[in-house]
Structure formats: structure tokens, C-alpha cells
Amino acid sequence: PTPMPHTPAGGIGTSNHIPVYHPLSDFDFQSLQLGLYQEYIELDLFEYGLQKFSVDDFEAAGLNAADRFLIEFMAEQEAGHAQLITNMLGPLAAQRCSYQYPFNTVAEFVDFCQKLTRWGESGVYGFLEHLDSRDAAQNLLQSITTEARQQMIFRQFEGLFPMPVWFEVGITQSMTWTLLAPYVKSCPQHNDQAPLVWANFPTLTITNNPSGSDPNFPPAVSTNRTQLSAPGREVNFQWEATGKSVGPDGKYTTSSTAGPAFYAMWQSQLNTTYTPLYNIGGDGLSASTCQPDGFVYPGDPVVNGTIFVTIVDQQVPFVTTSNISYVNPHIVAGPAVYQSG
Structure with a gap:
């Protein structure tokens, strides 16, 4: 096709491309479905932490009302991310599950959040460039860049240097599912219609x-x-x-x-x-x-x-x-x- 004005030849989807925001392969569907599982646990985790711990608990850990509101806003972001992927997947999109968490203090909650958002972010980097649907990949990119900010914020909440590396790593879907699955306690029967195919390696x-x-x-x-x-x-x-x-x-x-x-x-x-x-x-x-x-x-x-x-x-x-x-x-x-x- 003839390039658009002031556009060099080459690239993908650069000439009169009409975006299609849904999976174009089983690989796409399964990757996005895994991403949806990750968005839902993040949504639940942020809400659960705010409910589990008192204002005094957070204040004792050095997190004030503005910090707690930021975590609340992160939960709202995750609701939006989950809606985005649900819209792309259609009727077989997974639904929110119930979860189990390994923390009893605010400090442990913050530490778990910064680790979980690390594998959530890296898990998408590992498959993003392999998706057949470049339009779905673009949407997912715009959500995962938000999650990268969340991960850095939880490092700041933990008193760590906010970004000690020059590049962020990517991991496979099976690695992500291995890290995530132990914390998913149960899911609606609806989710059995499209189970995840990724491997669960030993913990x-x-x-x-x-x-x-x-x-x-x-x-x-x-x-x-x-x-x-x-x-x-x-x-x-x-x-x-x-x-x-x-x-x-x-x-x-x-x-x-x-x-x-x-x-x-x-x-x-x-x-x-x-x-x-x-x-x-x-x-x-x-x-x-x-x-x-x-x-x-x-x-x-x-x-x-x-x-x-x-x-x-x-x-x-x-x-x-x-x-x-x-x-x-x-x-x-x-x-x-x-x-x-």
C-alpha cells in the first residue's frame, strides 16, 4: 500500500489500518485471559489491604491518608484494566475470583504488592510483542505502563530505591501463572469454559x-x-x-x-x-x-x-x-x- 503522507515505507498498520481490538489467535486469547486473571487479583489485593488494615495500622507504617487514597485509586485503575481486557475477550472472559494472601501487617502487604505488580508487569512484557493482534497489544501496552508506575510506587512505600535498573525484564506466561496461581483460591464456574493452558511449574x-x-x-x-x-x-x-x-x-x-x-x-x-x-x-x-x-x-x-x-x-x-x-x-x-x- 501507498504510505501515508510524511510516513516512510514499512511499519505495521500504518496505511489506512482499521483497528480490531480482539484476539486473532488462541495464543492471543490465552495471553489476554492470563492478563485478566492478573488484573483481577491486583484489584482485589488493593481493596483487601485497605479493608484489612486500620488507619492506625497504615499511619504506624508511615502511610498517610494521601497514600491510602493512592492505593484506592490504583484499585480503580485495575477495574478499568479488567474492563478493557474483558471487552477484548468477549463472553469467555474470566470473572473475578476469590484469593488468599500471605501477609499480616501493612509492611508485608506493601512488600507483596510490589512483588505481585513486578511479575504482573514482566509477565506482559514477555508476550506483548508476540501477540497476533497488534491493536490488542497497543491497548495492553497502555495499561501495563500504568502498572509499571504502581510497582515503582510500592517500592517507594517500602522505602526502597524507586527504580534501581535501566531496563525491565520480561517473563513467560507459564512463569506468571506459576507465581499467580497459588494465591487464587476459587473462581466462578463460568471460568471453567476457557481454562488457562499455561504450565504450572513447582513452587x-x-x-x-x-x-x-x-x-x-x-x-x-x-x-x-x-x-x-x-x-x-x-x-x-x-x-x-x-x-x-x-x-x-x-x-x-x-x-x-x-x-x-x-x-x-x-x-x-x-x-x-x-x-x-x-x-x-x-x-x-x-x-x-x-x-x-x-x-x-x-x-x-x-x-x-x-x-x-x-x-x-x-x-x-x-x-x-x-x-x-x-x-x-x-x-x-x-x-x-x-x-x-
Whole structure:
């Protein structure tokens, strides 16, 4: 087609393109459906935290009325995001579920929010450029950029440096569903009409994960806070065997096609980095490794911020966010969220 005036040849949808805001493939539908599950838990999480904790609880944690209103507004954003994806998916769009959360204090609530929004954001980056429907991808991009702001705000609420990396990483749909599913308690029967097809890998736990919560670092716009971890730090893992029922009403089962565990795979910024495991348990369900060193570019450590670590059976070469799904067949367990800074 003839390019529009003042428009160079090339590009996608640049010449008299009529947008179509719905899935164009099963891949599109399943990716957007997963995104809808993520939007709903964020909506519920923000509302639940505001209901569970008193004004005094929030004030004691350094969060005032304006901060609480910001969380309330984030919930309104999530309602809009859920409506957007529902409109694109049509009648088989998932409905809001009931959830279970691992926190008992405001500090733990904030920490969980900044981790959950991290995997929600990274989970979309991992599939956004692979959607057949570029118009649906454009809509989703405009919602996920909002979520990126939410994640940074929760880092500020936790007293962490707001953005310690130069780039944000992407993860696969199966990684996202693995992280999300344990917190989805039950769902309406309607959701059984279009169940998610993504894998649920065994849950991975980092038993000595650094904590982002520190009373010496209250909520702040920015905090010049030392990184929570360093290259060479020993990191200890435990993971579950396959075959566990997870997700809404226990309708999903963890699985893996990988061989024995040999490496930890670190996903951060533009990089995928492998470190060998040692002290591998006799049952094959525990191990240790050392945090890797190195830089993306000079001045930008490869491991920093809120990142992902996964146990794999081998090193899959030349993997970036663009082709990260190539590692799925090699995942033994995880990912887990690692709080490196």
C-alpha cells in the first residue's frame, strides 16, 4: 500500500489500518485471559489491604491518608484494566475470583504488592510483542505502563530505591501463572469454559531471600539505600515435587518436562544469566548457588531490584525476553521473586 503522507515505507498498520481490538489467535486469547486473571487479583489485593488494615495500622507504617487514597485509586485503575481486557475477550472472559494472601501487617502487604505488580508487569512484557493482534497489544501496552508506575510506587512505600535498573525484564506466561496461581483460591464456574493452558511449574522458595522491609527506611519518594544483596552471596533454594494441585479450586496441577536440576537461571533487565547449583539435596528438591556478578552496561549491575530466579536442567543459550519461552521445557521449578535491591 501507498504510505501515508510524511510516513516512510514499512511499519505495521500504518496505511489506512482499521483497528480490531480482539484476539486473532488462541495464543492471543490465552495471553489476554492470563492478563485478566492478573488484573483481577491486583484489584482485589488493593481493596483487601485497605479493608484489612486500620488507619492506625497504615499511619504506624508511615502511610498517610494521601497514600491510602493512592492505593484506592490504583484499585480503580485495575477495574478499568479488567474492563478493557474483558471487552477484548468477549463472553469467555474470566470473572473475578476469590484469593488468599500471605501477609499480616501493612509492611508485608506493601512488600507483596510490589512483588505481585513486578511479575504482573514482566509477565506482559514477555508476550506483548508476540501477540497476533497488534491493536490488542497497543491497548495492553497502555495499561501495563500504568502498572509499571504502581510497582515503582510500592517500592517507594517500602522505602526502597524507586527504580534501581535501566531496563525491565520480561517473563513467560507459564512463569506468571506459576507465581499467580497459588494465591487464587476459587473462581466462578463460568471460568471453567476457557481454562488457562499455561504450565504450572513447582513452587520455588528462596529460604534466605533479602527483605525489602526495614523500619530504618520508611516510605519516601527516594531513598539512597544500599543494595540488599551482592555478587557472590549464597542463595538457598527449596522446591516442591511435581503433581501438586494448585490454583482455583485445585483444578491445575504442577508439572515439569525438565531433567535433574543443575543451574539457577537469573532473569533481570536484558539478560538471562546461569549459575551452577551445589549442595543439591538427596531428594533433588533443594540446592544453593551464588549470586552472579557482571553488568548489562558499565554502571548497571546485571542483578538488582526485584527479579526472577528459576531452577533449570541446562543452560539454554542466547535467551532474552524476546525468546524467553524457549526455557520453559527446561524449568525444574519456579520462578521465585528475588529481592536483590
